[in-house]
Amino acid sequence: MGGEAAYTAAASCTSPHVGTLSPLTPNLAYCGGPFTVSNPTAPLGNTPPVCAPGTCDFYNLTITIPPGDTHIYAATVTIGWTNSSSLTTQGATASDFDLYVYQPDETGTKVGQGGGSTNPEIATFTATSGTYTVYVVPYDVQPDVQFDGTIVLTQLAAPTPTPTSSPSPTPEIPGVPRYFNYAAPNGLGTDAGEPSIGVNWKSEKSFSNSLFSNIPNGGTSMFESSTQTLRVTFDDCPSPANSFWEDKSAPNAATSLDPILFTDHGYNHALPDLFRTFSSQLTGADSLSAYTEDDGESWIPSQGGGIPSGYDHQTIGAGPYNPNSTPAPPAHPLYPNAVYYCSQEAVTAFCARSDNGGLTFGPGVPTWNTTQCGGIHGHVKVAPDGTAYVPNWNCTPGQGVAVSTDNGVSWTVRNITGATKAKGLEDPSIGIGTDNTVYFGYQNGDGHPHIAVSHDHGLTWINNTDVGTPFGIRNAVYPAVTAGDGNRAAFAFIGTTEPGDYVAQTNFNTGQGFQGVWHLYIATTFDGGATWTTIDATPNDPVQRGSICDQGTITCDRSPNDRNLLDFIVADTDKEGRVLVAYADGCIGTCVNAAPNSYSALGTIVRQSGGKRLFTSSIRSSRRYRMRRASRA
Secondary structure, X not given: OOOOOOOOOOOOOOXXXXXXXXXXXXXXXXXXXXXXXXXXXXXXXXXXXXXXXXXXXXXXXXXXXXXXXXXXXXXXXXXXXXXXXXXXXXXXXOOEEEEEEEEOOOOOEEEEEEOOOOOOEEEEEEEOOEEEEEEEEEEEOOOOOOEEEEEEEEEEEOOOOOOOOOOOOOOOOOOOOEXXXXXXXXXXXXXXXXXXXXXXXXXXXXOOOOOOOOOOOOOEEEEEEOOEEEEEEEEOOOOOOEEEEXXXXXXXXXXXXXXXXXXXOOOOOOOOOOOEEXXXXXXXXXXXXXXEOOOOOOOEEEXXXXXXXXXXXXXXXEEOOOOOOOOOOOOOOOOOOEEEEEEEEOOEEEEEEEOOOOOOOOOOEEOOOOOOEOOOEOOOEEOOOOOEEEEEEEEOOEEEEEEEOOOOOOOEEEEOOOOOOOOOOOOOEEEEOOOOOEEEEEEOOOOOEEEEEEOOOOOOOEEEEEOOHHHOOOEEEEEEEEEOOOOOEEEEEEEEOOOOOOOOOOEOOOXXXXXXXXXXXXXXXXXXXXXXXXXXXXXXXXXXXOOOOOOHHHHOXXXXXXXXXXXXXXXXEOOOOOEEEEEEEOOOHHHHOOOOOOOOEEEEEEEEEEOOOOOOOOHHHHHHHHHHHHHOO
């Protein structure tokens, strides 16, 4: 043995690896190991891992909650171990086990994990009746170390009533994205027309319920509508995830003609430690604006926008400078990314740039002239290479996008091949991938939802696709696009299969006017727009019944108020590649199952719960891999 001390193999742990938890039998105990080999390829995915014999420990768990029991329960799995007594003579590192809990279904859903480098490892998840598998993986262990495990069922509380029940998750089809809806609780977000959402990729904020801590969630979400900004934290141990909503509104958000929120998350892997969330409340020719770097705990007021600026439909975006532009970007900006404030004035629109992170702005620059475009524009977006884009539904001869390759000094309008002017006053939306691929989602002149793709900054467009075809969508409003890897993007919209004039005010008693039923749909591509898969993200709960008025305050000043959803929705991607969409739910309570419409505007987030994501590998998982490899070097 070369003078080295030899390990003496310990006897295998023997205990039942099957058990049932219930309120009457809330405690289980077992043990496992030892393992003769380590298994450093820890299963981090959302499907049950495949482990060779001797490289994983399996415990078959059944949880039984009696019918009619309305309490909320949590199950906590804890595994601990005693390191080898031979460590000092061997010079070896301490053992490290990983813990995963899956609830089997068609693809397998991970409901909890303890995959760090702590002893013990703990996984807590919301417990519902069903069967689960607990996996213990000997990530890096000594061959004489075994573990001891406990599984405990804890009663938390009776469920809290919500304004409307959340719909069932979307159907599970292998690989196809699935979604779950989260309505703002406890009187929050009740006036949530045209909401915005931004996800902080830097944050790993703990779930605010004291039961949970240090739970990775893809980043804290910030949701804004009217003058209210809400912080939303997700707990991904249970499936579907839990959510916690808090009011973190900016102090200067006192009044507003239009709200907008945007989170600069460093742009897709480029600056993973950069984030700043902006809140903007339009006051006319400028805005009451502020930004936060701590998820709303504190806010710093800003100038609001540039001069001149428009009096309507402002938007904020940010991203890297184009280092190769003429003129060159500022040599020493006070913030790593350029921040843009754009707004419209009747026909003309202006964009101003900030070089100090949105604290102050330079002069507003016209983005088009009256012969090129008019009407309302969408939200400004910035590509990883520094190109800035402002989309518009009303550009001669169809729809177009203003493009700046010199950091906002000048703008050029480029038209979308095959697009006709929108049927309504519908903002188009842009999503930009990590390789600068641009996705332009819009309402076409026939009312259908279309999306086109450009690989050359909007000079040419390909794969112009009607993504509503699988459901027979005849009218679509509120396009919202987000992207991840260059060939992956998602396009959300609210659509109906009913043809005709969706602005024609509904009379449910007489059957006059528009009678369509609207749902939120999300189309996703994983091949650069060559093909799209569209799903109904609200299959059991309409977003609206009847007319939707998108013709502005004068035309839509009528009762009941079918302009309750206002002008747009917003989509974003979290740092683990999940798609999130902020929308206002106009159909709650008895409306869910039958007319009439409730004409509400309840703040709601639809969040991806399964299937392929927009990043092939998340920022978090790649960091964790590097850290763990470094710790073992």
